[in-house]
Amino acid sequence: NNIDIIYANTTKTACFGAFASMLTSKPLIYRASNDRFFSNHGWIDYVVCNQTKKILACSDFVASSFKEWFWKVKTVYPPIDFEELTRNLSKESIDKIRKQYRISNNAFVVVQIGCLRRVKRHVDLLLSTAQIIKSGNPRIMLLFVGSDSQGKEINIKRELIKIAKELNIWKHIIFTGYKKDVGSILKASDLLVVPSLTETFGRVIVEALYLEVPVIASNTGAIPEIIKNGETGYLFEPQNVKALKDCIRKVLENYNKAKQLAQKGRRYVKIRFSLESVLKKNIDIFSELVTKR
Numbered sequence: 001n002n003i004d005i006i007y008a009n010t011t012k013t014a015c016f017g018a019f020a021s022m023l024t025s026k027p028l029i030y031r032a033s034n035d036r037f038f039s040n041h042g043w044i045d046y047v048v049c050n051q052t053k054k055i056l057a058c059s060d061f062v063a064s065s066f067k068e069w070f071w072k073v074k075t076v077y078p079p080i081d082f083e084e085l086t087r088n089l090s091k092e093s094i095d096k097i098r099k100q101y102r103i104s105n106n107a108f109v110v111v112q113i114g115c116l117r118r119v120k121r122h123v124d125l126l127l128s129t130a131q132i133i134k135s136g137n138p139r140i141m142l143l144f145v146g147s148d149s150q151g152k153e154i155n156i157k158r159e160l161i162k163i164a165k166e167l168n169i170w171k172h173i174i175f176t177g178y179k180k181d182v183g184s185i186l187k188a189s190d191l192l193v194v195p196s197l198t199e200t201f202g203r204v205i206v207e208a209l210y211l212e213v214p215v216i217a218s219n220t221g222a223i224p225e226i227i228k229n230g231e232t233g234y235l236f237e238p239q240n241v242k243a244l245k246d247c248i249r250k251v252l253e254n255y256n257k258a259k260q261l262a263q264k265g266r267r268y269v270k271i272r273f274s275l276e277s278v279l280k281k282n283i284d285i286f287s288e289l290v291t292k293r
Helices: 011-024 043-051 060-064 082-086 091-100 122-134 156-166 182-187 203-210 241-253 255-272 275-292
Strands: 006-008 028-032 054-057 073-075 108-113 140-145 173-177 191-194 215-218 234-236
Touching (some): 028 043, 054 275, 060 073, 091 182, 108 182, 122 156, 122 241, 191 241, 241 255
Parallel strands (some): 028 054, 108 191, 140 173
16 A cells, blocks of 8 residues: 555566556556567567556667557666766776786777677677788787676687687787676776677666767667767677778777767766666656656
8 A cells, every 4th residue: 555656677577567556556667678579578568568657668779669558658768877887996996907907008908898698799899800900900909898608608708719719819809707897997998899789778888988988889779879970989880890890990090089079978978877867757757657646
C-alpha cells in the first residue's frame, strides 16, 4: 500500500514488475537499456510493454525499437557521474598507467575500452593501426582495455594476438584486462576509438569527451547521438577499416583540431548527460505518473 511506482531496470525484473503491477494496480516503469530486436525476448516484450506505463529508453536508437508503444516511450539517457569519474584523477594516476605498461613519453596511445566481444570489432582497430604503423608511424601504441569474453567468444584475445604477431606489430599492442580507473586510462591515452557494430548508448564516449580526449567511433546505433561528425569527433562506417585508418590519420596529422572537437564535446556532454540533468528528467516522469493516479 505504501508503493506508488514499480521500477524495473531489466527485462527479467520487468516480468516480475508487470505481475506486481497487475496485482496492485501500481504503474510500472521499464528502463530499456537494449534495443528490442537485439535482446529479442519475443512475447515477453509484449507482456512487459503492454503492462508498462512508461518505457524509459537509454537512447533514441533504443526508443525507435519500441515503436509499437511509441506513446509510452521517452528517451532518458543514463546519468554519468562526472565527479566520480574524476575523483581519483591526477597527474600521478595518469603517469602510473604509462609507467605500469611501459609506455614511452613520445608514444601516441590509441585506446579501445570494452569487453573483448566480436560486436566490438577490436580486429578493425588492430588492422587499421597496423597499416599506419607499417607505413612509418612507429609511435602508435594500441591499448585494449577490458576483460576477455566467455563462452563462444573466449578466443578473441588469442585471435588478436595471432594477427598482431603475423603483422609484426605485437610490440605495439597492450592488453590490460578489466580496469576500474577509466578516467586515468582515458587521460593517459591520446585517442579513444569505438569501432563497434552497434552501441545502445556509448558511456565511454561521453566519459572521454568530458575529459577532452578525442574520439573516433562507428556511425551506428546511439553513437551519432553523442558524436557529431566533424563537430565533437569523427565517425566512420562500421567494419570499414580504410575509413577508420583515414580517421586516425586525420587525428595524427592535426591533433590540435581533434582536441578542439573534444573540448566542444565536453561542453555538449556536460549539459546533456550530467547526473543532475538526468535525475531531474526521472523525477519529472515519476511525479507525472503519481499525479495522474
